[in-house]
Amino acid sequence: xxxxxxxxxTLSVQEGDSAVIKCTYSDSASNYFPxxxxxxxxxxxxxxxxxxxxxxxxxxxxxxxxxxxxxxxSLHITETQxxxxxxxxxxxxxxxQNFVFGPGTRLxxxx
Amino acid sequence: NAGVTQTPKFRILKIGQSMTLQCTQDMxxxxxxxxxxDPGMGLKLIYYSVGAGITDKGxxxxxxxxxRSTTEDFPLRLELAAPSQTSVYFCASSYSVAGxxxxxxNEQFFGPGTRLxxx
Numbered sequence: 322x323x324x325x326x327x328x329x330x331t332l333s334v335q336e337g338d339s340a341v342i343k344c345t346y347s348d349s350a351s352n353y354f355p356x357x358x359x360x361x362x363x364x365x366x367x368x369x370x371x372x373x374x375x376x377x378x379x380x381x382x383x384x385x386x387x388x389x390x391x392x393x394x395s396l397h398i399t400e401t402q403x404x405x406x407x408x409x410x411x412x413x414x415x416x417x418q419n420f421v422f423g424p425g426t427r428l429x430x431x432x
Numbered sequence: 433n434a435g436v437t438q439t440p441k442f443r444i445l446k447i448g449q450s451m452t453l454q455c456t457q458d459m460x461x462x463x464x465x466x467x468x469x470d471p472g473m474g475l476k477l478i479y480y481s482v483g484a485g486i487t488d489k490g491x492x493x494x495x496x497x498x499x500r501s502t503t504e505d506f507p508l509r510l511e512l513a514a515p516s517q518t519s520v521y522f523c524a525s526s527y528s529v530a531g532x533x534x535x536x537x538n539e540q541f542f543g544p545g546t547r548l549x550x551x
Contacts, residue, residue, distance in 0.1 A: 355540065364522060364542040365475070410474060412540075419465065419490060420540065422475045 323348045325413050327423030334401050335431050342426045344411035345393040353414040354387060354394045359425075360407045368409075369396070401430045433458050436543035438523050444549045445513040453508040453546050455523030463526045464506040465540070466490075466498065468519040475522065481506055482528075513550045521546045 324347040334340050344354075352373035357365035371378045371385045371394065378385050382401075387394040398405055411423040439454045457464065462483045467475040477490030481500040495517060497509040506525075510517060526540040 364544055366542070367539045370539070419477055419480050419488075421477075424474045 323351060323413055323415070323421040325411065325421050325423045327411055327426055329426060330424065331427045331429070333429045333431060336401060336403060338401055340396075340398045340401055340405070340428055340430075342396045342409055342411070342428075343393055344395070344413075344423050345391075346413045346421075347392065348413070348415055349389075349392065351413045351415045354385070355412050355414075355420075356385060356396045357410045357412065357422075358407045359410065365410060398428075401428075403430050403432055406430045435459065436523055436525055436541050438521075438543035438546050440546060441544065442547045444551060445510075446551060447513060447515065449513050450509070450511050451513070453510070453521055453523075453548075455506045455508065455543060456504050457506075457523075457525040457541070458504065459525060459527070459541065460503060461525035461527045461541075462503070463528055463540075464500065465524040465526075466496070466506070466508045467522045467524065468492065468517075469522060469545075470519050478508065478521075510548075515550050517548065518550045519548060521548060 327344045355370035356368050358368045359365045369383050369385050371387050382399045384397040406429050408425045408427050410425050412420045414420045436457045465480045466478040469475050476492045478496050479498040481487045484503050487498050500506050522545050523543040524540050
């Protein structure tokens with residue numbers, strides 16, 4: 322089955338700096354890669370996603386890059402703000418299968 | 433739209449008791465999922481359904497059962513509760529369509545969660 326690794330497990334950055342979280346996966350047939358943000362005590366919420374026919378996608382301060390050959394994708398957050406502090410999960414899906422989540426990255430943005 | 437709703441929000445069970453966690457979505461999504469999230473951990477898939485009448489096991493199905501008689505509802509049944517089932521349970525739904533090399537996926541929406549404690 323699919324195996325998803327996520328690094329780092331914790332990340333602390335100064336406000337205004339950039340943060341990068343990387344996920345690797347094992348199934349080359351996987352073709353949908355979402356990123357979720359989960360604040361303490363709340364439900365996961367989608368912040369950005371990318372499909373396998375696209376190499377990069379950007380939404381304001383958030384971007385995701387996908388390298389299908391190397392089987393990894395990364396979340397990039399620029400100009401970080403305290404409200405970006407949360408746990409971030411990557412996920413991988415192949416049609417007909419189900420979502421497999423990474424173990425999460427706890428991001429702390431220090432003022 | 434209410435999105436994905438779950439009841440109850442909190443529940444305490446004694447070992448050996450049974451209960452059903454309710455999940456309803458009003459977005460006409462074909463896929464529905466049940467996850468559990470242990471403290472400080474990621475999401476583990478318990479069961480999922482690709483449509484009414486079709487369910488399949490996820491990564492951690494033991495001790496649970498599901499049914500999907502309608503598009504909207506996907507209840508999760510816990511039989512003989514054990515302390516190891518103490519967790520937060522999230523229901524989710526999404527809409528996926530097959531076709532071509534790049535099937536269409538839409539966002540997976542999560543419910544607010546049910547916090548279950550088994551003592």
